[in-house]
Structures are given as C-alpha cells and as structure tokens.
Amino acid sequence: MSTINSPANNPSDSNPVYDLIVVGSGFAIPRSRERPRKSSHSGRWTPAFFRLDKNNKFDSDFKNEMKAYCEKLEAEVPNTVKFLLDLQYQDERNVYLGFNTGQNFAKGEGGGHAIILKLFKHILSFPNVDIMWETNAEQLLTQDDGTICGVKVRKNDGHFAKVFGEQVMLSCGGFEGNREMPYGRLGRYVGPRAEQLGLVAPGLKYNTGFGLKMGLQVGAATAGSFHGLHCELVDTRSSKPEATVWGHSFGIVVNEQSKRFYDEGNRSLFATCEVIAYETWRDQRQKAYFITDAPIMDRFRPGWVYDTTDLDPEKGDTIEDLAVKLGLVPQALKKTVDEYNASINGKEFNPMILDGKSTFGLTPNKTNWAAPIKVAPFYGYPLTAKIVFTFGGLKDFTAPVNSAGCIKMRVRLPENLTPSVNRQRSTMLSDVLHSVDLPENLPHEILSLGEPIEGIEVRDF
Incomplete structure (x- = not known):
C-alpha cells in the first residue's frame, strides 16, 4: 500500500469517475452496498423506531440537546420519511416516551431489514449503478493538491484497485467491532474491560473504525466523545x-x-x-x-x-x-x-x-x-x-473540517461517523436516516464498497 503522502494517479479514460462512492452499508446514502441478503452492518437488525409525531414531524424538543445538529435533523426528517411510506403508526398507551410527539410511536414495518431492502431495490432500478461486494476500502485517494478523488480498495482476490469519484461518503460505522486487547480501538478509547461488552447485533463486528482511520489519514478532525x-x-x-x-x-x-x-x-x-x-x-x-x-x-x-x-x-x-x-x-x-x-x-x-x-x-x-x-x-x-455504537467520529456538518479548521471538500459523513453525544442519545432511526436523499435526488452513478456480511436474520438498535 502506498503511503498517504504519495499522490494518487489522476483519473484517466480507463478509470471511470463516479459522482459518488459510498464506503459501507446500512442507512447512509444510498443505503446499500451488498446483495440484498448481505446488506448492512447494524441497520438490518434495528426495530426501526422513529421519533416522529402523527404528521411525520421530528420531535421538536430533541434539538435542545444539541441545537445546531438537531435543528438540521428537524428540517430534514419530514422529507426523509416521505421516502419510507410503509411505516406503522400507533399511540403508545403504556410508556412515557419522553418525546414531544404526542405519544405517537412510529415503527418501520419489518424493521431495518425491510427499510434497507426497499432502498436497495430503488437503487438497483438505476442502470448506471455499480456495486462492488467482497471489497474492502483501504485508503482515500488524493490528487497532488490534496483533493480527495477516490478510494483505494482491496478486492476479494487480495489485489488492490483504485476507484475514482467526485465525492466519497464514509458510512462504515464506528469502532465498536475493534475489540482486541490491549491494542483494539475499543479498549484504547473506552477503557479497561471494554472487550467484555458484547455486540448487540452480529454485523457490528465489521465496524472496526477503518472509515475513521481513512478520514484521519487525510487530516479530518475528530468529533464526539471517543470514550463514550x-x-x-x-x-x-x-x-x-x-x-x-x-x-x-x-x-x-x-x-x-x-x-x-x-x-x-x-x-x-x-x-x-x-x-x-x-x-x-x-x-x-x-x-x-x-x-x-x-x-x-x-x-x-x-x-x-x-x-x-x-x-x-x-x-x-x-x-x-x-x-x-x-x-x-x-x-x-x-x-x-x-x-x-x-x-x-x-x-x-x-x-x-x-x-x-x-x-x-x-x-x-x-x-x-x-x-x-x-x-x-x-x-x-x-x-x-451490550454495545450498540461508539460516540467518537469525524467532524462534519456541511463539509468535513480538518484538524487545523480548514474545509476538506469531497467527503461526506453520515451518522456514527459524525456523532452527536448526550445522555438522551437516540435509539430512534429518524435520527439516522436524515441523510437519505429523496429518489429524485439520488446520484446518477453510485459505487458502494465494503466487506461481505453474513446472511443472518433481522435487527439492531
């Protein structure tokens, strides 16, 4: 593997340049990167609870926990939910939910697995979508001036390849699956005995922090609480x-x-x-x-x-x-x-x-x-x-910011790589799916990358 200081070859006619490369799976744009039975590290296991009222409006009180972050969520959620019409609504009559949603309890029928399959079906309807499975993203590629231009990947035959794109989305989870002691990221940041924390869903074992590492290698700043x-x-x-x-x-x-x-x-x-x-x-x-x-x-x-x-x-x-x-x-x-x-x-x-x-x-x-x-x-x-996700991530709101405070364009970071941290930390899928674009806004060309996932049955949180 070349070092991070070695500039990538500039794209050529023999290498297609995609509008967007998505590294990972789950609920990030475009929310898939595998065959349907192999999609998602943790998203497929979620019961898919939503912090919504009966008009598909986001819980307006939650934004007070982290004002700027949650005001963005409040604005985005209604349009996001329009893309997920198969929601099952009910009034929760036994539990004080603590949401400003009039006790409305929204749950995706079929959980996260059904949502991922719906999104995957939509994406596969585009003829110009390429999917690489059994492929690991290893490193972000940069041009001579530092502009990110793609991803270096390891294919399932063990060989490296370069995939070029106008934008790269790192949507490959936190580091909750990086458990080896004493050198695993979970033990290093969370503390002693972190290896005793089981994983709430089997796909989390693939969330080893590689996306965080790739972002840090090109100068992205950290955000959130790495010990949380x-x-x-x-x-x-x-x-x-x-x-x-x-x-x-x-x-x-x-x-x-x-x-x-x-x-x-x-x-x-x-x-x-x-x-x-x-x-x-x-x-x-x-x-x-x-x-x-x-x-x-x-x-x-x-x-x-x-x-x-x-x-x-x-x-x-x-x-x-x-x-x-x-x-x-x-x-x-x-x-x-x-x-x-x-x-x-x-x-x-x-x-x-x-x-x-x-x-x-x-x-x-x-x-x-x-x-x-x-x-x-x-x-x-x-x-x-059991652990669900980690709070440490890369800094981003509209664009990633490097450790010196400068904008690093062309990398997009959804939730879990851009964590919000508070003790009312959400288990609500509405806080995660906000970065799903509506169908008419989906990129024309998408390449989705990641390691193969075992075909196991549904859930997470």
Missing part, C-alpha cells in the same frame, strides 16, 4: 440479536448482591436505558437482574417493552423462588424487595407521565414509577450490557 458509547441491557440468556429488555423503569434492577444501584425512574425509559447499561458494565461486573410482579407484566406483555427478547421471563410464586431461578441469594433479594416496598409513597402509579411515585430513605431512591412488587407471580430477567 451507547449500550443497552439485553437478556443474558438469549442469543438473539437485539434481545433488549426495555422496561427497567417498571420494577427494580439489582446487582449480584441483590442491591439496587441505579434510579430506574429518574427520566423516561429511552433517556435512561443507556446509562443503566453503562453502569452495569462499568461497576457491576456485567451482571444485573430486573425484578417485577404480575400487574406490570399483565399490563406490558405482549409488547415491545419486555418481548424484544425471544425468551419468557423467569417466574416464581415467591421472591425467594424467583431469586433461585436467577442465581441470587433468596434472603438478600427478599430483603431488598421488602425495603423497597416499605419506602414507596402514596401517589398513583402512571407510566404515561413522570408520576412522582417515588421512594424515600433508600440509596438510591427511585424517582418515578415506584410500583410495589407484591403480587405473585414474580418475574425477572438476567441482564448484561
């Missing part, structure tokens, strides 16, 4: 991708010693799911246990809150019976549940609002939704944290 990540609590027993247990807010979560360690009701479900998972990994040896009772399960099941996993919860006629099934000390769990029940105030339980039904005298207290755990049978899930 989005993770979720998943069912420890399940081998299913995205076996997330979402309803931690409506019971208690304990560690191996049957001690609560987090305020399960301090904010909305989607605002806290990441933080409690992060603390499970960082401070609780990757082991946590959700405990609740019959009224909660009767209210929320069946449904996405507890049925994203493919396994039924553990069940016991007493708290002690449940503890045995979860591998906890029965007396210790009973003590924690009794103390919790005795500390709950008299307010009415209402999962549709921040209800103020809280505890007192506990460490930590529970701020909302402190429903008593008294009615048999009792239910529980063993939980562990």
Whole structure:
C-alpha cells in the first residue's frame, strides 16, 4: 500500500469517475452496498423506531440537546420519511416516551431489514449503478493538491484497485467491532474491560473504525466523545440479536448482591436505558437482574417493552423462588424487595407521565414509577450490557473540517461517523436516516464498497 503522502494517479479514460462512492452499508446514502441478503452492518437488525409525531414531524424538543445538529435533523426528517411510506403508526398507551410527539410511536414495518431492502431495490432500478461486494476500502485517494478523488480498495482476490469519484461518503460505522486487547480501538478509547461488552447485533463486528482511520489519514478532525458509547441491557440468556429488555423503569434492577444501584425512574425509559447499561458494565461486573410482579407484566406483555427478547421471563410464586431461578441469594433479594416496598409513597402509579411515585430513605431512591412488587407471580430477567455504537467520529456538518479548521471538500459523513453525544442519545432511526436523499435526488452513478456480511436474520438498535 502506498503511503498517504504519495499522490494518487489522476483519473484517466480507463478509470471511470463516479459522482459518488459510498464506503459501507446500512442507512447512509444510498443505503446499500451488498446483495440484498448481505446488506448492512447494524441497520438490518434495528426495530426501526422513529421519533416522529402523527404528521411525520421530528420531535421538536430533541434539538435542545444539541441545537445546531438537531435543528438540521428537524428540517430534514419530514422529507426523509416521505421516502419510507410503509411505516406503522400507533399511540403508545403504556410508556412515557419522553418525546414531544404526542405519544405517537412510529415503527418501520419489518424493521431495518425491510427499510434497507426497499432502498436497495430503488437503487438497483438505476442502470448506471455499480456495486462492488467482497471489497474492502483501504485508503482515500488524493490528487497532488490534496483533493480527495477516490478510494483505494482491496478486492476479494487480495489485489488492490483504485476507484475514482467526485465525492466519497464514509458510512462504515464506528469502532465498536475493534475489540482486541490491549491494542483494539475499543479498549484504547473506552477503557479497561471494554472487550467484555458484547455486540448487540452480529454485523457490528465489521465496524472496526477503518472509515475513521481513512478520514484521519487525510487530516479530518475528530468529533464526539471517543470514550463514550451507547449500550443497552439485553437478556443474558438469549442469543438473539437485539434481545433488549426495555422496561427497567417498571420494577427494580439489582446487582449480584441483590442491591439496587441505579434510579430506574429518574427520566423516561429511552433517556435512561443507556446509562443503566453503562453502569452495569462499568461497576457491576456485567451482571444485573430486573425484578417485577404480575400487574406490570399483565399490563406490558405482549409488547415491545419486555418481548424484544425471544425468551419468557423467569417466574416464581415467591421472591425467594424467583431469586433461585436467577442465581441470587433468596434472603438478600427478599430483603431488598421488602425495603423497597416499605419506602414507596402514596401517589398513583402512571407510566404515561413522570408520576412522582417515588421512594424515600433508600440509596438510591427511585424517582418515578415506584410500583410495589407484591403480587405473585414474580418475574425477572438476567441482564448484561451490550454495545450498540461508539460516540467518537469525524467532524462534519456541511463539509468535513480538518484538524487545523480548514474545509476538506469531497467527503461526506453520515451518522456514527459524525456523532452527536448526550445522555438522551437516540435509539430512534429518524435520527439516522436524515441523510437519505429523496429518489429524485439520488446520484446518477453510485459505487458502494465494503466487506461481505453474513446472511443472518433481522435487527439492531
């Protein structure tokens, strides 16, 4: 491989020059680079939740988290959604979503896999689209003046080739799949024991940070928080991708010693799911246990809150019976549940609002939704944290900026390579798909590059 300082050969008649080269897969323009059964690192696994109201308007409150970034999202989302007409809408009647969307809950029918197949079908309708699969992007090509003019790739026969284009989009994910210790990027940036974080979807193993590396090699500046990540609590027993247990807010979560360690009701479900998972990994040896009772399960099941996993919860006629099934000390769990029940105030339980039904005298207290755990049978899930995506990326808004603050034209960077970082970090697909162009705006010629993906069944988050 030539060094980054060696200028690429200028395009010639023997090398076609594409309008756009897309490195990667998932939901970036044009949202595909493989055969349909092999598309997407993580996008195909997402349940495809959208932060939209009934008029396909983006949650206007979310822009306050990162004003400039989210105002751009607010403007782009309605047109984006016009391209995805097969959405299934419902009003969420059991969970306070924390969105300014009137409790509207939009979900792509068929999840991310269906969306990717729809986009792929559209792209393949253009006769001048070329797709290279089983091909790795290795390096951005530059002309003598530093202008990016294409990508150096390694073909499936092991040989290098040069692909030239007017613009290059790096849409190949973060570095959550780069796990080797002690030299893997995940361990280097996120910290010790990062290798203990499983991947929420199998395609994430291909997100090794190569796109970040290519951008940095040509002087792109970094953005976001390289030590940060989005993770979720998943069912420890399940081998299913995205076996997330979402309803931690409506019971208690304990560690191996049957001690609560987090305020399960301090904010909305989607605002806290990441933080409690992060603390499970960082401070609780990757082991946590959700405990609740019959009224909660009767209210929320069946449904996405507890049925994203493919396994039924553990069940016991007493708290002690449940503890045995979860591998906890029965007396210790009973003590924690009794103390919790005795500390709950008299307010009415209402999962549709921040209800103020809280505890007192506990460490930590529970701020909302402190429903008593008294009615048999009792239910529980063993939980562990799994990584969804990393927060470190390359700086971009309308064009990438190098480390000296100068514009580096001709590289486009969608989400996950241009991260927004906050503790209400979105699990909503509407925050990712905003860079999809409408059909009439799709580039005339697209070359999509990337490594082959295993043909596995649907999901992510």
